[in-house]
Structures are given as C-alpha cells and as structure tokens.
Amino acid sequence: MWFFLPNIVSRLVSELQEMAALQTDPRASNTLILESATRASPRRPPARIRCSAAPSPPRSYRITLLPGDGIGREVVSVAKDVLSLAGSFEGVKSNEKIHSIEFRFREVPIGGSALDSVGVPLPEETLTAAKESDAVLLGAIGGYKWDANEKHLKPETGLLQLRAGLGVFANLRPATVLSQLVDSSTLKKEVAEGVDIMVVRELTGGIYFGNPRGFGYNERGEDIGFNTEIYSVPEIDRIARVAFEVARKRRGKLCSVDKANVLEASMLWRKRVTALASEFPDIEISHMYVDNAAMQLIRNPKQFDTIVTNNIFGDILSDEASMLTGSIGMLPSASIAESGPGLFEPIHGSAPDIAGQDKANPLATVLSAAMLLRYGLGEEQAAKRIEAAVANTLNKGFRTGDIFSDGTTLVGCKRMGEEVLKSVDTQTSAVPLR
Ligand code: IPM
Ligand code: MG
Numbered sequence: 001m002w003f004f005l006p007n008i009v010s011r012l013v014s015e016l017q018e019m020a021a022l023q024t025d026p027r028a029s030n031t032l033i034l035e036s037a038t039r040a041s042p043r044r045p046p047a048r049i050r051c052s053a054a055p056s057p058p059r060s061y062r063i064t065l066l067p068g069d070g071i072g073r074e075v076v077s078v079a080k081d082v083l084s085l086a087g088s089f090e091g092v093k094s095n096e097k098i099h100s101i102e103f104r105f106r107e108v109p110i111g112g113s114a115l116d117s118v119g120v121p122l123p124e125e126t127l128t129a130a131k132e133s134d135a136v137l138l139g140a141i142g143g144y145k146w147d148a149n150e151k152h153l154k155p156e157t158g159l160l161q162l163r164a165g166l167g168v169f170a171n172l173r174p175a176t177v178l179s180q181l182v183d184s185s186t187l188k189k190e191v192a193e194g195v196d197i198m199v200v201r202e203l204t205g206g207i208y209f210g211n212p213r214g215f216g217y218n219e220r221g222e223d224i225g226f227n228t229e230i231y232s233v234p235e236i237d238r239i240a241r242v243a244f245e246v247a248r249k250r251r252g253k254l255c256s257v258d259k260a261n262v263l264e265a266s267m268l269w270r271k272r273v274t275a276l277a278s279e280f281p282d283i284e285i286s287h288m289y290v291d292n293a294a295m296q297l298i299r300n301p302k303q304f305d306t307i308v309t310n311n312i313f314g315d316i317l318s319d320e321a322s323m324l325t326g327s328i329g330m331l332p333s334a335s336i337a338e339s340g341p342g343l344f345e346p347i348h349g350s351a352p353d354i355a356g357q358d359k360a361n362p363l364a365t366v367l368s369a370a371m372l373l374r375y376g377l378g379e380e381q382a383a384k385r386i387e388a389a390v391a392n393t394l395n396k397g398f399r400t401g402d403i404f405s406d407g408t409t410l411v412g413c414k415r416m417g418e419e420v421l422k423s424v425d426t427q428t429s430a431v432p433l434r
Contacts (some may be wrong), residue, residue, distance in 0.1 A: 048229040054163035060102040061377055062133040064341075066126070066162075069155060070350025071360035071413070072139025078362035078417030079137060079369040080105060082386055085424045087372070090382045101382060106133065106342040110162065111141030111155035111350075121158025127165045135376035136166070136343045137369060140350035155350075164204050168335035168343045169235070170242045171203040171314065172375075174330060175321035179330055180394040183278050184326025184403045185296070198250060201314025203335055205235045206265070208311045229265045230309065236272040238338075241309030244280040253284045253305035256398055257293045268314045269310065290317070297321055322347060327402040329361030332368035334375045344372040361400040363390055389423035396423075 063083070067076040087101035108126040109117050118125075121141075130136045135427040141155040151157060176187060185192035210228035218224050240256070247254040256273040258266035270287055277285040290313045296303060297317065301324050309317060322328040328348040337345040346364030348417065354360060366400065367390060374383035398419045399408040 009387050020109050024131055059377075059379070060104065061135065062104050063104065063372075064130045064133040064136045065105050065107040066108050066136060067107065067113070067132070067137040068139045068141040068353035069143045069183060069349060070140055070352045072111075072141065073348055074356075074358065074413045075346065075362040075365035076137060078080045078413060078420070079365040081417060082366050082389070082420055082424060083137075083369045083373070085421055086382045086385045086389075087332060087379075089385060089424070090379065097425045101379060110138070110158050112143050112146045112159060115146055115149070115155065121153065121155050122161040122165070126158075127162065128165060130162065130343075131340065133341050136162075137365070137372055138162075138343060138345035139365060140346065141347060142350045143352040143355070160208060162342065163335065164209065166335075166340060166343055167204060167337040169204040169338070170239055170336045171199075171201040172246065172250045172334045172336070172371075173199040173201060173314070173318040173321070173331065174333075174346055175199065175318070175325050177304075177325045178330070178391075178394065181326040181330065181403055183405050185324055186326075187301075187324060191301065191416060192324055192326075193331075197321050197324075198246055198306045199302065199314055199318045199321055200239065200306060200308045200317060202231075202235065202239040202309070202311050203314075204311075205231055206311035206381045229263060229310075229312070231265045231269055232311050233272055235270070235277060236269050240273045240276050240308060240335075241304055244276065244283055247283050247306035249281065251305040252282060253286075255286045255288055255293070255304055255307050256279075257288050257307055257309040257317065259290050259313075260287070261289055265310070273308070282412040293317060294320060297324065318347060327361065328362055329400065329402040330367070331364050332371050334368070334371040336375060342372070342376040344367075344368040344376060358414055359401055360413045361402050362413050362417050363400075364421075366417075385424060386420075389420050392423040392426075 011171040059109075065076055065080060067073040083346050084103055087103055092102045104219050106129055108129045109122055109123060110126050114121055114126065138159075138231065141159050143155070146153070146155050175195065175197045177192050179193075182189055182193050184428060207227045207229040213227045215223065215225050243254055243256075256270065258269045260266040260270040273285070273287070277283065290309070293307070293313075297320050301321070307317065307321075318333075319328065322331045325331065329346075331347045333345055333347050335345070346368050348364055351360060366386060370383040370386040370390075373379040373386070393416070396419065397408045399405070400411060400416055401414065404410050
C-alpha cells in the first residue's frame with residue numbers, strides 16, 4: 001500500500017470527475033459578507049478538473065517549477081530530474097514512433113528569492129506562469145532573512161497569494177507510516193505501525209484569508225492584532241464533499257475536526273458537514289473538537305482514516321500527523337482547484353538551518369511530483385514508477401539524516417536523488433511497501 005493510495009490511485013481520477021459535478025448551494029449566495037478580495041470565490045460554477053481524462057499521445061506538459069528558498073532549490077532539482085526520467089519511460093506508440101512524456105519546465109521565483117530579485121513575494125510573472133501551466137511544483141519558502149519583514153513582504157504571503165490565485169481550496173496531506181521507517185517515529189512501534197491518515201485541509205479560506213483583519217487599538221488605546229475565522233456554506237460544502245469522496249475511496253471513515261463548542265464558524269461547519277452526511281450514507285462520519293483530535297492523534301492515531309478540517313486546524317494537525325510517520329521530510333501534498341492547475345508541494349518548510357549543505361531529504365518533493373503526475377496530469381503509470389523507485393531506494397537502505405537509523409546508509413540530498421534515479425532507471429514494477 002502506498003500512502004493514502006492503494007485505492008486512491010484509481011480513485012482521484014473518478015473523485016475529481018465527481019468533484020467537477022459538485023454544485024454549490026445557491027441558497028447561500030447572499031450569506032457571504034466579508035469575502036476578501038484576493039480569496040478564491042467558491043461560488044463560480046465548478047469546472048471540469050483536468051486530470052480526469054485518460055491522456056492521449058503524444059503528451060507534453062508545461063510544469064511551473066517554484067524552488068523557492070532554503071532547501072527548496074535542492075529538493076526541486078532532484079524532483080525535476082526524477083520527473084523527467086520517469087516521463088521518458090512512459091512512451092506511447094503512435095504512428096510507429098515512441099513518444100515519451102515530455103515536460104517543458106519553467107522556473108520562476110516565489111517567496112524570499114522573489115523578494116530579493118523582484119521585490120515582491122509573488123511576482124505577477126510567477127502567478128501568470130503558474131496559471132498558464134498544467135501543474136505547479138513548489139519546493140519551500142521562507143528563511144531567517146525575511147522573518148522580520150512587514151506582512152506584505154513576507155515569503156509566506158507569496159505562498160498564500162499563490163494558493164488564492166490558483167483557487168486550490170482542497171489540500172490533501174497523506175500521513176502514512178511506511179514499514180521501512182516505522183522506527184523513525186517517536187511513537188511506540190505498536191502505536192505508529194500501520195497508521196494511514198489523509199488530512200483534507202481547506203486551503204483558501206478561514207482565518208488565513210478572513211476579513212476584517214489587521215492591527216489597531218482597543219478602547220483602552222492598547223495595540224491589538226486581529227483576524228477573522230470565517231466560512232461560508234459553499235466553502236464548507238465543497239471541501240466537505242471532497243473529503244466525503246476521499247473517505248469513500250479509502251476506508252469509509254471521515255472525522256470532521258472543528259471547535260464547535262466555542263466558535264461560530266465551527267458551528268456552521270459542523271452543521272453543514274452533518275447535513276451533507278446524508279448524501280453519503282456509506283461513510284461513517286464523526287465530529288471531534290480540535291484539542292481532542294490533537295490528543296487522539298498521538299494517543300491512538302489508527303482510529304483515523306480521513307480527517308477534514310479548516311485551514312488553520314489543518315495546518316497544525318497535518319504537521320502533527322506528519323511526525324507520526326517519522327519525518328516531515330517524507331510527506332507530499334496535493335492542492336486541487338475546481339479548475340486549472342494543481343499545486344504540489346512537500347509539507348515541510350525551507351529548513352534554513354540545513355539549506356545548501358546537501359542534507360535535505362528530497363523524497364517529499366519527489367513524492368509530490370508523483371502526486372502531480374497522478375492528480376495533476378492523470379499520468380498514473382509514471383506516478384507509480386516514481387513511488388516504486390522511492391520504495392526501492394528505501395528498501396536498499398538509503399536514508400537522509402532525518403530518517404537515518406542504525407544499519408542504514410546515510411546519504412545526502414543529491415545522492416538520495418541519484419539512487420532514486422537509478423531505481424527509476426531499472427524500471428522496477430511497483431514494490432509493495434508493507
Ligand atoms: C503549510 C505552511 C504554510 C501554511 C505557511 C508557510 C504559510 O505552514 O503549508 O502548512 O501555514 O499554510
Ligand atoms: Mg504548516
């Protein structure tokens with residue numbers, strides 16, 4: 001089984017087709033009162049999602065590469081090579097000629113590197129290139145150098161603008177404990193073994209984008225900072241539907257995480273998820289407060305299959321879930337829009353402390369490239385080939401520092417990449433991970 005995918009392999013194809021048919025709730029059209037100008041509107045009519053159709057030859061794709069900052073450059077460079085090689089093996093015969101998958105890469109700046117070169121964290125050119133491409137692969141953004149910048153000049157602001165600009169509202173973050181790495185988990189083996197969770201995080205709404213927000217003064221004249229946690233019914237419905245569909249293709253269990261004992265936005269969230277559950281009678285739905293969910297993830301993570309939650313809770317819980325698996329350096333993510341290119345990125349950050357030292361684990365980005373192939377381009381075979389190559393490399397005992405344990409071979413980022421390339425090269429068929 002591979003991450004959330006033994007089944008999701010075949011599944012997102014149909015999932016995404018079904019997502020394309022999703023309708024937003026017209027009754028809610030005038031309930032949205034504080035929509036940010038930059039945030040992706042959930043009310044536009046859903047369009048067809050690109051990766052649903054079987055590809056036909058010859059296949060040529062435009063991939064926007066956003067290496068970003070810190071270790072982003074190192075890991076994206078590895079993933080680019082792996083992507084190219086995997087594509088070259090996926091030839092299709094047409095007019096007696098073999099056409100392999102061709103990628104046309106365009107690298108553009110984002111985050112701190114964009115601040116340094118252009119003066120803004122998301123240059124116009126970058127967003128345009130991303131929108132015009134078939135899929136976007138991002139490394140990581142941020143670093144000490146820009147930490148004290150004003151908000152509009154922070155690298156993170158560029159990433160949020162990119163997510164909003166692409167409208168990638170559904171963020172899929174798998175956290176699966178691989179048998180090869182179970183000893184890297186800080187949890188006891190019997191707790192960690194077999195964990196296979198998918199966090200479906202709402203990505204373009206909530207407190208990250210809600211208005212009003214800002215700095216000001218309270219009635220006592222004291223400085224204040226404030227944000228707004230806000231969700232509309234269409235926003236909740238579309239992410240909930242994605243999550244129900246994801247759960248349906250997994251083990252049929254969905255846990256919706258909120259703070260409905262305190263927050264109005266969560267009360268509405270719970271009400272809508274409960275209402276939608278009747279459309280998915282085959283799914284076992286449960287609701288959990290976020291504080292309890294944080295505890296349960298450590299106490300008994302195997303109780304979870306699919307989790308759906310808002311933007312900020314998803315940010316926090318997905319980091320927590322990642323540590324169950326041993327290293328955040330292993331976990332990819334896919335962010336999907338209602339139409340247009342998806343954004344694929346490792347869930348780890350730019351790790352400025354090890355940047356440029358050839359110590360980074362490139363596997364999360366390599367696996368994000370596999371997700372890009374599967375969910376962004378519908379290239380299932382090439383995705384499988386990459387996943388098999390990663391499994392093979394781990395089976396051979398190669399480990400970067402973050403996943404190293406006694407008896408394995410410590411390698412750097414480049415060498416890990418070379419080993420994955422060798423495994424892609426040997427054209428191994430899928431290697432079972434458990
Ligand atoms: C993530 C990151 C981002 C987020 C930051 C870098 C803005 O933590 O992708 O989880 O908070 O969404
Ligand atoms: Mg995060």
